[in-house]
Amino acid sequence: MSMTDKISIAIDGPSAAGKSTIARRIAQKYHYIYIDTGAMYRCVAYYMLAHQIDLQDEKAVSAKLDQLDIRLTNDGKVFLNGEEVTSVIREDAISLAASTVSAYPEVRAFLVEMQQSMSQGGGVVLDGRDIGTVVLPKAELKIYQIASPEARAMRRYQENMRRQLPADFQTILKEIEQRDYQDTHRATSPLRKAEDARVLDTSEMSIEEVVDRVSGWVDEILERGKHQ
Ligand code: DC
Numbered sequence: 198m199s200m201t202d203k204i205s206i207a208i209d210g211p212s213a214a215g216k217s218t219i220a221r222r223i224a225q226k227y228h229y230i231y232i233d234t235g236a237m238y239r240c241v242a243y244y245m246l247a248h249q250i251d252l253q254d255e256k257a258v259s260a261k262l263d264q265l266d267i268r269l270t271n272d273g274k275v276f277l278n279g280e281e282v283t284s285v286i287r288e289d290a291i292s293l294a295a296s297t298v299s300a301y302p303e304v305r306a307f308l309v310e311m312q313q314s315m316s317q318g319g320g321v322v323l324d325g326r327d328i329g330t331v332v333l334p335k336a337e338l339k340i341y342q343i344a345s346p347e348a349r350a351m352r353r354y355q356e357n358m359r360r361q362l363p364a365d366f367q368t369i370l371k372e373i374e375q376r377d378y379q380d381t382h383r384a385t386s387p388l389r390k391a392e393d394a395r396v397l398d399t400s401e402m403s404i405e406e407v408v409d410r411v412s413g414w415v416d417e418i419l420e421r422g423k424h425q
Contacts, residue, residue, distance in 0.1 A: 203227075203321075204338060204418055205316060206322040206336060207329040207332070209329050210324075210326075210342035212235075212380070214342045214343055215342065219411060220233070223408065227320075230320060231322050232323045233273075234323055235324070235326075237312070238299045239286035239292070240265065240275065240282060241298050241299075242294035243282055244265055245258055252297050259301060262303065265277065269315075289372065299380075300385060312328075316333060326388040327388070330389060340414075343396065346370060346374055346377070357369070
């Protein structure tokens with residue numbers, strides 16, 4: 198790695214662990230590109246629901262993939278076939294539907310290829326479930342970001358309150374546990390820690406503390422690169 202090289206950063210972990218907040222902050226700090234891979238699975242789910250495709254019908258879902266044109270802008274907007282879907286893909290119904298379609302191998306192959314081509318050349322931060330294990334197995338920095346289900350549910354609850362969205366703590370906790378189960382038990386690329394990933398438990402950490410910890414790792418790797 199030369200001094201001018203930019204590294205690739207993979208952040209994996211369960212839903213609502215704060216991955217996107219950290220990924221976005223680190224990308225801003227280092228002038229890297231942030232790629233929200235969860236948003237891409239959400240786009241697939243949104244498209245299928247909007248076109249009345251039965252989500253349980255894996256063949257029907259896979260056959261529609263070539264109809265999707267997904268674009269992520271660097272300021273965090275998501276476009277699907279030219280329509281801005283940034284907020285609508287965050288709805289609860291889409292979260293669960295995204296978890297369903299993300300179990301299909303053809304959906305994964307389609308999006309993984311797109312993610313890999315977007316990451317060429319480095320200088321990227323990707324967050325998801327399979328970044329360190331499948332999408333970027335050679336990423337210079339891999340992080341497995343976790344937090345207890347209760348801490349994650351509490352953050353989501355507070356966020357919903359702030360955004361005046363439905364907020365019942367027990368319901369949110371149950372949904373988080375259901376998605377954890379689906380994401381870790383699917384046959385294709387289940388959520389798991391890459392062997393060389395650094396575990397970051399953010400249950401008791403503030404956002405600033407997490408950003409500082411991750412920045413320390415990035416700086417250490419960049420510094421090491423200078424002396425090689
Ligand atoms: O991170 P998120 O909640 O926006 O992700 C939505 C769904 O997509 C989630 O259930 C897991 C799935 N996903 C995945 O399987 N692989 C990824 N790289 C990113 C998300």
